[in-house]
Amino acid sequence: MSKLENIDRALMSTIITVLMLTIGIAMWDKIYFALKFAAEDGVVEYGTAIALLISSIVLFRNGLSIKGRAGTLAVSLTFFYSLLFFFGAGEEISWGQRIFGWETSEAMKAINRQDETTLHNIEFGGVALTKHLFGPVLTIVILLYLVVLPLLYPRVGWVRKTADAMAIPVPGLRHAAIALIGSIIVAIIDAFDVDRVWEVYECVFALLTVSIFLLPTNRDKVT
Numbered sequence: 001m002s003k004l005e006n007i008d009r010a011l012m013s014t015i016i017t018v019l020m021l022t023i024g025i026a027m028w029d030k031i032y033f034a035l036k037f038a039a040e041d042g043v044v045e046y047g048t049a050i051a052l053l054i055s056s057i058v059l060f061r062n063g064l065s066i067k068g069r070a071g072t073l074a075v076s077l078t079f080f081y082s083l084l085f086f087f088g089a090g091e092e093i094s095w096g097q098r099i100f101g102w103e104t105s106e107a108m109k110a111i112n113r114q115d116e117t118t119l120h121n122i123e124f125g126g127v128a129l130t131k132h133l134f135g136p137v138l139t140i141v142i143l144l145y146l147v148v149l150p151l152l153y154p155r156v157g158w159v160r161k162t163a164d165a166m167a168i169p170v171p172g173l174r175h176a177a178i179a180l181i182g183s184i185i186v187a188i189i190d191a192f193d194v195d196r197v198w199e200v201y202e203c204v205f206a207l208l209t210v211s212i213f214l215l216p217t218n219r220d221k222v223t
Contacts (some may be wrong), residue, residue, distance in 0.1 A: 004146040004214055004215055005215070007214060008210075008211050008214060009209040011176065011207055011208075011210055012178065012211065013180070014078055015094065015178055015204055015207050015208065018044075018047075018200065018203060018204060018207070019182055019185055019200075019204065020180070021037070022037075022185065022186070022197070022200045024188065025037050025199065026189045026192070026194045030193075030194050030195070032195075033194055033195075034194065034195035034196045035068075038195075038197065038199040038200055039092075039196070040045055040194040043096060044199050044200055044201075044203045045092060045093070045199060046093065047203050047206075047207075048090045048092050048202045048203040048206045049093045049206075050089075051203070051206035051207045051209070051210050052085050052086075052088045052089035052092060052206045052209070052214070053085070053086065054210050054215070055085045055206065055209040055210050056082045056083070056084075056085035056086040056088075056089060056212055057082075057213055058166065058210065058213040059078055059079075059081050059082035059118055059169075059213055060078075060079065060082040060084060062078055062167075062169075062213065062223045063075055063078035063079045063082060064067065064221055066078065066167065066223070067182050070167065071165070071219070073166070073167075073168065074164075074165065074167035074221075074222070075167070077166050077167050077168075078154075078155075078167045078222065079169075079212070085209070088206075092202075107202065118221060132164065134215040141177075142205055143179070143183065146171050146175055146176055146179035146180075146205075146208065147176045147179055149163070149170055149171060150170060150171045150172060150173055150176040150217065151176070153170045153217060153218070154217075159217075164221040164222075166216055167220070167221070167222045168218075169212050169213050169216035169218070169222050169223075170212075170216050170217040170218045171212045171216070171217065172206070172212075172215070172216070172217050175208055175211065175212055175222075177205075178208065179204075179205075179208060182201065182204045183201070184202060185199045186198065186204075
């Protein structure tokens, strides 16, 4: 078994552990779950940020790897994906604001519902980006990527060609299965009014992306 396969197994085991802890803690004490386990600046949030940063680094490495043997579009998009995940990691921890203790500007406070220097918490005219864009829209995109793409990629020619041309790392069936199971678990727990359970969903997604970017189905095309 290769080093990457061992890392992948460790990542899958970590995701399963996170989901099991989520179920156990949510059933045991909803308040502890919201205020400790999935709290702001808690283990789940920092775990998400670290995983997103690692995903960004892996994508950047992949971009360097395919440079010279892939088209300009594929290379450029890989670096762009890396930048997006770096942005996600920064947003997750408010760009280190609470770590380093610097203040939010007055202009940002006026439009940010959490008084932070982040874009995903911006609100205009009572419309929050988190609720109307980063929430349902992003969730649908994530599920299409994690669950639908792995099923279509080996069966539909134009999907396969498009994914390869755009250097999209395609998830494997193991990723799709865990994504589906995780979505069901989080949705059920959310139905019982457990606060901040979707923070766990973000963490699971972030851990999955590390695995996907390291060992995608179309590895020979994007790494």
